[in-house]
Amino acid sequence: MNHLLCAGRAVGTEEHSPGVTHAALYSSVAPFSGVAPGDVVQLALSVAVENAPFGYAYVQEKYFADAAEILAIQDVEYFPKQRWYRVRAEPGQNGVGFLSVRVKQPKKKEPRLRPHIAVAVPGRESRKMVRTASLRDRSLLIRTMFAPGLRIVTAPGVPGMADALGTLATLAPGSRPVSVSQPRSGTAGLGQDGRIGYEPRPGFTGYDRFEYTVATPDGGQVTAPVNVYVGALDDRPGVFPEHQLTTDFQPWQWSELTGAMPWPGPVTPQNG
Incomplete structure (x- = not known):
């Protein structure tokens, strides 16, 4: 087209x-x-x-x-x-x-x-x-590099975890998570295997949020959110849904420009 x-x-x-x-x-x-x-x-x-x-x-x-x-x-x-x-x-x-x-x-x-x-x-x-x-x-x-947001659901008082390495297909090969910020209602940490951990503070339930930073091979850095829910979601359908790719990523293919190219005429000439 x-x-x-x-x-x-x-x-x-x-x-x-x-x-x-x-x-x-x-x-x-x-x-x-x-x-x-x-x-x-x-x-x-x-x-x-x-x-x-x-x-x-x-x-x-x-x-x-x-x-x-x-x-x-x-x-x-x-x-x-x-x-x-x-x-x-x-x-x-x-x-x-x-x-x-x-x-x-x-x-x-x-x-x-x-x-x-x-x-x-x-x-x-x-x-x-x-x-x-x-x-x-x-x-x-021009869409620049981005790291995908992550999601953690865990029970009160129970640590939760998300795999950052498994979601970096949008970045250059060799990109890796290097740090995390700290949430308001718990503590976050980064493991050597690229997993991001979250532990809620005692008695906390509800939503929390922090960020993780990824370093790219060219020396750049990209930051993305980690959204957290502490509590049960079984009786709340549609709340905090999990979005996952169901197929392998494929580059979008566009058709080449072919055929006649119509030329719309402006109402007035640009040099007039």
Whole structure:
């Protein structure tokens, strides 16, 4: 499926017969689903012209270079000096170019892959180019590393335990828990085998909470919660449910961008 990220058009300035170039940028990943470091995303730039001898659309490299690296391009021209990727369209033709990019490990908080495009049209007589400013709309949120939350249910006065190592499939191999914080109504500890223990204080029943920290091989740290319930849950269905994966984790597979790329036309031109 093709997901629209941005669309725009450039309108010529010649008085009697202004040409128009339409362009739209599509992604193989839906903006709301997000991407993770290492994921490969396909971008497709679609271009079409009206009453113009040709038209261009550009993906501007400088706006996504920190978030992704180019793996391959198809039917796209690259201009190193300007740092843009260009697709050309002729009359009666819908020009489409593809870029495959790999998402980088983010360096900013709330990182996003937000490509910018520009659109250009020449005059029918002068051939002077009219180019829009940088255009952007939707983006792909880059999901950073996270450790899963843990759950412990135990009886009053009885120690409980959770296995942290068995839940770290979302992190890089070699990640390990290194510390725990202390809850309000008990004590917590970390064993050498990666198990996290909790012991409620005498007489306590109800909910408690603390956190555990995981160290990754690259020197980073990730913190996640451990939620605790002390008491019986048999007569309280639906309270403090246990969430477990019922199947082995499989990477999500998306369809490649194929077929015609329609280009929606904005109500007013961006350069108008």
